Amino acid sequence: MKAIMNHRSIRKYKTNRIDDAILNEILLAGTRASNTGNMQVYSIVVTTDAEIKKQLAPCHFNQAMVTQAPVVLTFCADFNRFSKWCEQRKATPGYDNFLSFTTAAIDALLAAQNVCIAAEDKGLGICYLGTTTYTAAKIIEVLGLPKGVVPITTAVVGYPETIPELTDRLPLEAVVHREVYHDYSPDDINRLYAEKEAMPSTKQLLEENKKETLAQIFTDNRYTKKDNVAFSKAFLKVLHDQGFMNNEE
Amino acid sequence: MKAIMNHRSIRKYKTNRIDDAILNEILLAGTRASNTGNMQVYSIVVTTDAEIKKQLAPCHFNQAMVTQAPVVLTFCADFNRFSKWCEQRKATPGYDNFLSFTTAAIDALLAAQNVCIAAEDKGLGICYLGTTTYTAAKIIEVLGLPKGVVPITTAVVGYPETIPELTDRLPLEAVVHREVYHDYSPDDINRLYAEKEAMPSTKQLLEENKKETLAQIFTDNRYTKKDNVAFSKAFLKVLHDQGFMNNEE
Numbered sequence: 001m002k003a004i005m006n007h008r009s010i011r012k013y014k015t016n017r018i019d020d021a022i023l024n025e026i027l028l029a030g031t032r033a034s035n036t037g038n039m040q041v042y043s044i045v046v047t048t049d050a051e052i053k054k055q056l057a058p059c060h061f062n063q064a065m066v067t068q069a070p071v072v073l074t075f076c077a078d079f080n081r082f083s084k085w086c087e088q089r090k091a092t093p094g095y096d097n098f099l100s101f102t103t104a105a106i107d108a109l110l111a112a113q114n115v116c117i118a119a120e121d122k123g124l125g126i127c128y129l130g131t132t133t134y135t136a137a138k139i140i141e142v143l144g145l146p147k148g149v150v151p152i153t154t155a156v157v158g159y160p161e162t163i164p165e166l167t168d169r170l171p172l173e174a175v176v177h178r179e180v181y182h183d184y185s186p187d188d189i190n191r192l193y194a195e196k197e198a199m200p201s202t203k204q205l206l207e208e209n210k211k212e213t214l215a216q217i218f219t220d221n222r223y224t225k226k227d228n229v230a231f232s233k234a235f236l237k238v239l240h241d242q243g244f245m246n247n248e249e
Numbered sequence: 250m251k252a253i254m255n256h257r258s259i260r261k262y263k264t265n266r267i268d269d270a271i272l273n274e275i276l277l278a279g280t281r282a283s284n285t286g287n288m289q290v291y292s293i294v295v296t297t298d299a300e301i302k303k304q305l306a307p308c309h310f311n312q313a314m315v316t317q318a319p320v321v322l323t324f325c326a327d328f329n330r331f332s333k334w335c336e337q338r339k340a341t342p343g344y345d346n347f348l349s350f351t352t353a354a355i356d357a358l359l360a361a362q363n364v365c366i367a368a369e370d371k372g373l374g375i376c377y378l379g380t381t382t383y384t385a386a387k388i389i390e391v392l393g394l395p396k397g398v399v400p401i402t403t404a405v406v407g408y409p410e411t412i413p414e415l416t417d418r419l420p421l422e423a424v425v426h427r428e429v430y431h432d433y434s435p436d437d438i439n440r441l442y443a444e445k446e447a448m449p450s451t452k453q454l455l456e457e458n459k460k461e462t463l464a465q466i467f468t469d470n471r472y473t474k475k476d477n478v479a480f481s482k483a484f485l486k487v488l489h490d491q492g493f494m495n496n497e498e
Contacts, residue, residue: 001252001370004278004363027425029253031418033362034377037471040419045426052428076430081423082467085438091464094474099481102382106402109355110377111424113282113362114253121250128283128359133351144429153355169280170289174330175360176276177294179301180392181325189334215338218331222286225343225498232348232496247481249474 003120008166010125013069013158017048022122023071026157029118030111041100042108043078044115045143045151046071055142059135060154065127069156074132074139075112077104079244080148095148101244105152112153125160128153134231136238147243168196252370257415259374262318262407266297271371272320275406278367279360290349291357292327293364294392294400295320304391308384309403314376318405323381323388324361326353328493329397344397350493354401361402374409377402383480385487396492417445 023046030044047053048071056074057066066072079100083093094100116126132139132154139151174192184192196202202214209217219225239245272295279293296302297320305323306315315321328349332342343349365375381388381403388400423441433441445451451463458466468474488494 001278001367003250004281004367007281007283009283024421028421029250031421031424032253032256034256034258034365034375036379037467038416038418039467039472040424043424043426043430045428045430047428049428078424081433081438081441084433085442086464086468088435088438089462089464091462091468092474093468094477095472097474097477097481098485099382099477102484103379105354106358106379106382109358110362113359114366116283117363117366118250118253126283130285130352130355133348133355142429143426144432146430146432149430167287169287172273172277172280175280175289175292175327177292177392179294179296179298181292181294181394181398183393183395184330184333186337189330189337192330193334213338213340215335215340218286218288219335219340219342223288223344225341225346228343228346228348229496229498232346235351236347236496247478247485249478 003117007120008125008164009127010160010163011065011127012161013065013125013156014161016159017070018124018157026115026118026122030115033110033114035107035110036103039082040107041077041079041082041104042111043076043081043149044111045074045076047074052142056139059138059142060129060131063129065156066129069158071157073115073155073157074143074151075108075153075155076145077101077108077150077152078148079104080146083148096243096246098239098244098247101150101239108152112155116155119157123159124157126155126157128155133235136235140238140242150238150242150244168199170196252366256369257374257413258376259409259412260314260376261410262314262374262405263410265408266319267373267406275364275367275371279364282359282363284356284359285352288331289356290326290328290331290353291360292325292330292398293360294323294325296323301391305388308387308391309378309380312378314405315378318407320406322364322404322406323392323400324357324402324404325394326350326357326399326401327397328353329395332397345492345495347488347493347496350399350488357401361404365404368406372408373406374412375404375406377404382484385484389487389491399487399491399493417448419445
């Protein structure tokens with residue numbers, strides 16, 4: 001609980017490596033996560049080699065922490081292992097479809113969060129890299145992921161160099177709906193975003209980016225429609241190429 | 250760490266309700282999860298009302314725990330709130346595409362796992378319901394989810410009536426790859442699945458289902474190609490209907 005409530009994304013790491021016993025312990029924590037039908041349709045690629053991390057860096061827009069952190073964990077939806085097992089056991093796997101990708105991605109993400117919480121519980125710091133779905137094709141190439149395997153998220157892990165302040169969150173009522181979904185009125189939106197918009201860091205961002213509203217920094221700079229559309233096409237192509245889009249019998 | 254390593258899926262619950270303070274604490278733990286650009290593009294629908302749980306039950310194949318457990322949590326990918334905020338702030342949201350769905354689903358799943366671990370840390374039991382993606386259209390109807398919102402997983406939460414044994418997992422080396430992906434040889438598959446296949450429960454399952462191999466129970470009974478294809482089509486239609494498949498500029 002303490003690890004969960006104290007989570008910060010760590011972006012600067014000490015050079016200290018992670019002891020193998022500790023690394024195995026946090027990976028084992030990943031395998032205790034709930035998963036679909038106990039099929040465990042995910043894989044975790046543990047990259048520590050400087051040369052391979054260097055190849056991964058551009059997949060994550062050359063953020064320094066990819067080469068700086070001692071360990072890069074790439075969490076993958078993986079029906080390759082399970083399907084191979086089926087084929088060796090006189091069973092015909094039917095997992096080359098979008099539902100199976102979704103299932104495997106869910107498994108991978110629950111395992112990822114277990115690994116990250118376990119790491120933080122051991123005094124390590126982590127940072128998720130959302131770039132994974134943007135550049136999945138290149139990651140597949142660098143890590144040699146076969147058909148049936150798609151990277152869904154990445155976390156860097158290591159000992160924190162500096163520990164930042166806890167970041168803000170929307171009030172709980174912004175994300176929680178009681179009984180059924182209650183859609184947001186304009187007043188709700190104003191109230192729920194008021195604290196975030198009033199933060200000194202927001203004022204600073206607006207000045208730096210010469211924008212009128214914080215929302216514009218997201219739509220115009222950080223997460224643009226143009227990028228989202230390009231990444232959507234690329235990621236759907238990856239699902240197709242990795243054999244997860246055979247949605248006909 | 251203890252909560253993570255002791256996780257069991259709980260399928261039988263006491264009738265005791267969950268105290269509001271405890272429920273809020275575990276939901277708050279959900280909001281501390283890493284999320285994309287601190288946009289928090291997820292929602293959690295907390296259902297405790299007996300009548301609404303009854304409506305949700307068929308969405309989860311009428312598993313008794315949906316009506317029995319005091320709380321049903323439906324975790325949703327949600328770009329509705331964020332897009333409404335953008336529109337009210339002179340910003341044009343570009344989040345009606347597949348990449349944005351993927352981003353929001355990742356956010357929802359990391360939050361879900363935080364909630365579940367926090368619940369277990371408080372002595373509660375949980376069980377994920379993979380049926381959520383199979384019957385998403387019906388869940389959308391029951392919970393009144395607007396465009397931009399897609400349910401991705403569900404967890405029932407309550408006080409365990411009985412605590413089952415820890416379930417088996419594949420050996421760590423089955424899911425962990427060092428540096429890059431190492432594909433599985435036939436010998437690898439035999440070795441990695443040997444323990445699972447030798448379990449007394451496996452022998453019992455084979456007899457009950459009159460099957461030659463455990464893999465056949467998965468491919469022929471539990472997760473069939475026919476179901477997967479039907480659910481793939483249905484879930485892609487949900488993504489389309491909820492406004493996440495506009496992948497052209």
